[in-house]
Amino acid sequence: KRKYRVLYRNNEDHEGIYKPLLNKSISTTANTIVTTTIIPTSATTTTTSMIPAPLLPTTTNNNDTTTSKTETEGMDSEEFRKRGKEMVDYIADYLDTIENRRVTPAIEPGYLKDLVPLEAPQRPEQWDDIMKDVEDKIMPGVTHWQHPRFHAYFPSGNSYPSILGDMLSDGLGCIGFSWAASPACTELETIVLDWLGKMVGLPEEFLSFSENSKGGGVIQGSASECVLVSLLAARAHTIRQLKKQHPFVEEGVLLSKMMAYCSKEAHSCVEKAAMMAFVRLRILEPDENQSLRGSTLQQVMEEDRAMGLIPFYVETTLGTTSCCSFDNVAEIGPVCAEYGAWLHVDGAYGGNSFICPELRGPMKGIEYASSFNFNPNKFMLTNFDCSLMWVKDRFRLTQALVVDPLYLQHSFSDKSIDYRHWGIPLSRRFRALKLWFVIRSFGVEGLQRYIREHCRLAKKFEAHVKKEPRFEVASPVHLGLVCFRLRGSNEINQKLLSTINASGKLHMVPASLNDRYVIRFCVCRQTATDADIDYAWNVITEFATNIQDIKTPEIVNKNQLEATKEEKEEAEKEAEENTEDVFKMLDCKNKKSLEFKRSFFVRMVSDPKIYNPKIVRGLPAARDRRHTYTDSSEENNVPVSSPTIDSDIVTELLRQTNLKEVFTDSEDKFKFITKTTSDLSERFLACKPMNHIRRGGEVGQ
């Protein structure tokens, strides 16, 4: 029995016995943030901080030396039934009362190592003790992604049928790497992937069961894996083709000529995939709506081909991470076809929306794609991990990934699919179950309703922003995401966001669009309501008023709105100069507030390119994101990608008499060296940033 003492904000004091799973120690009133502090009975200090201190046991009994049944068996089925039911209750209670918790945790990095022993227990522990620690030690460090005030990133798919699907998959505990290893795992995956392919309107060539189809779908762990696997497949295919033309040229030499492309707005996983696959990636400028256009791609492919390079892979995004923009696949597709390049379409978030026929516009041109992916674990109520990938030609995919040792072979391989050849891991969970449960429980119509409702609520939020002259919508609103900002400097917007996040009243993350710091507001909760949107807008405007009250002169006033462009620029400059003073005042004002210091949550983000302020600084939107060479890559320990060639080689190249051209693009500080070799009639390209040479003599190729 453990005692606790609770001190409420109104100084009411309460002592009692702790009951696991029914943690009455957190008191709430409707729409109020929890303000209770739990303190051990032994503590003498009283505090009214917003941070629930860990509930520490007042008595411990570790001296019992008898061996119990659980010590030898872990947990038997009888106890599992009991604990399983309790766990279901715990999860349902958690989700029902989630808004009584603070959306982001109010702790500092390393908080847990003071609460959890750094050595594993030698003896079994009681289940009650374990669960008590979940509530007392783990929950204070959890960001509540299903919280109605969570508007960061994209939704994290979650629903009861999906949770039950994963529970059953865990219960079965089978590892379906091949058909023979667990036939139902494979067969259900193939069927459900065909269901979903039809639901989003993919051409028949992508489906397993359509006539004469070479295509099919597979569940991968993440969109990043889908991108990597598609790149590996394209790379292997291109090298095979080139080998036929140049049988005596090394694969490595061929690879050094191959070029992949994506937009500056593509997810950073594309850069990561290129880095891992040892592939050169050219990152292209999208148009003013953050959409990559066919003409841009055509131009760079022509340039590259003229340089002796081989365009072989293009990654496009339908629903970009920063602002949910859509690359123009209808224009890009024919360009890829002309160059024989593999076109991958990443619809991690946006792809889910194509189950609504009226939202399928951006899919135009999908028939040109070699592969396509989207994540039901983002926008289709399915728990992580569940990223779906379809290919038009499954043999091209598996040729890059097949390794077939004797112990994994079986007699049905010619009649069945072995998904181990479709991805990186051998072992695979039974993920199709949760997807099957979700689709059957909601029906296609239920899932369409959910997506349409999120789109409606985003439009409602956009209408709020448009009504307030202090704010602006920063990019066209698509699906459930709105990018907005206070009219004024980047700093004031940064301050607004970090202050809101620090308060724990809402959680949002920023993005950088056209060099401007914008705030992303995403509708995330499964059952989000109009009231959630109104609440969020009230919080945002209240914080904006607080910031602007302190700030003089105001960033935007009526006169400024009517002012000429020059006057506006002048006023913005002045406002920026004043911002620092304002921040100092704010810092002073909030010095004593512990929560205020928690702004590191703003930096707890999934995409370093977009969210890490350091990287954003290093990668202004106007500059090409040549990941190989940015200074910020070094600063942030983002590895500099290969292939690289030694400066000695370049020096030698320069010295040789058959060097044909040397020219410099002074704006980008990149040097292009083109060389015609007498024997191979091929042109080599070496580009290097001047600052790299100066620093380490290192040269990128």
Ligand code: PLP
């Ligand atoms: N692609 C896009 C467009 C994304 O928005 C994201 C993540 O938000 C990813 C890829 C990476 O997704 P995953 O975490 O499944 O690798």
